[in-house]
Amino acid sequence: MRAMPSRVHMWRSAARSLRWFACDADPAGLLQTQRLGLPLNQPDASMRLLIVWHSRTGMAKQMSEALLKGAQKARSEMEASETDLAIHICRARDAQIHDLISAHGYLFCAPENLASMSGEMKEFFDRCYYGALGKLNGRPFALAVCGGSDGEGAARQISRICQGWRLKSVTAPLILRNGAQTPEAVAAAKTLDTHGAEKCMDLGGLMAAHMLLGVP
Numbered sequence: 023m024r025a026m027p028s029r030v031h032m033w034r035s036a037a038r039s040l041r042w043f044a045c046d047a048d049p050a051g052l053l054q055t056q057r058l059g060l061p062l063n064q065p066d067a068s069m070r071l072l073i074v075w076h077s078r079t080g081m082a083k084q085m086s087e088a089l090l091k092g093a094q095k096a097r098s099e100m101e102a103s104e105t106d107l108a109i110h111i112c113r114a115r116d117a118q119i120h121d122l123i124s125a126h127g128y129l130f131c132a133p134e135n136l137a138s139m140s141g142e143m144k145e146f147f148d149r150c151y152y153g154a155l156g157k158l159n160g161r162p163f164a165l166a167v168c169g170g171s172d173g174e175g176a177a178r179q180i181s182r183i184c185q186g187w188r189l190k191s192v193t194a195p196l197i198l199r200n201g202a203q204t205p206e207a208v209a210a211a212k213t214l215d216t217h218g219a220e221k222c223m224d225l226g227g228l229m230a231a232h233m234l235l236g237v238p
């Protein structure tokens with residue numbers, strides 16, 4: 023006579039088939055809204071601004087740092103604290119759907135590569151688009167893009183994706199150009215000049231002020 027399966031055994035096999043089902047239904051984790059790995063290191067706050075960036079030769083990285091600095095400066099000038107507005111900066115490859123959903127405003131910053139946004143930035147949007155779809159409606163965003171001689175293609179693409187998410191644009195995309203066109207100039211490490219840094223700080227400040235003032 024065959025032994026009756028124990029309750030533990032039954033539960034274990036039910037859980038196993040559920041896990042199999044979950045994997046089969048979403049093998050790429052496109053709808054995974056729980057944060058995997060460590061939580062973002064940020065305080066409890068009534069509002070969160072998320073800066074997502076990618077950079078290959080350093081310019082967009084410095085731009086995103088200036089965005090952060092500008093947002094922090096505006097926050098302190100408006101006598102607001104980290105619990106009023108937490109500002110988090112995250113490289114595109116590390117940003118997850120959960121980070122988008124738990125934020126209330128967004129700054130996206132990336133270079134243009136081959137007339138498109140850079141690959142890592144695109145991968146972030148591909149990975150997070152459907153999991154965040156319908157969950158970000160009406161939240162504010164702004165873009166900062168850098169290019170050698172252009173940048174419009176990347177700005178257009180990111181704007182289109184944000185439109186799909188039903189985000190609300192706070193201002194026109196900021197596009198900075200460094201003139202790099204030869205292979206050597208494109209490959210070289212970039213330094214953001216003072217004028218560019220000020221523009222990024224202004225954009226970061228505008229975004230923070232917009233969120234703190236609760237502009238509809």
Ligand SMILES: Cc1cc2nc3c(=O)[nH]c(=O)nc-3n(C[C@H](O)[C@H](O)[C@H](O)COP(=O)(O)O)c2cc1C
Binds near residue numbers: 077
């Ligand atoms: C593979 C590659 C493709 C590029 N394609 C473009 C382009 O289509 N249009 C443009 O204006 N600049 C282009 N650039 C130049 C970069 O956008 C520019 O140097 C930018 O400032 C780099 O930003 P980063 O330092 O943050 O990587 C390209 C650079 C690379 C590496």
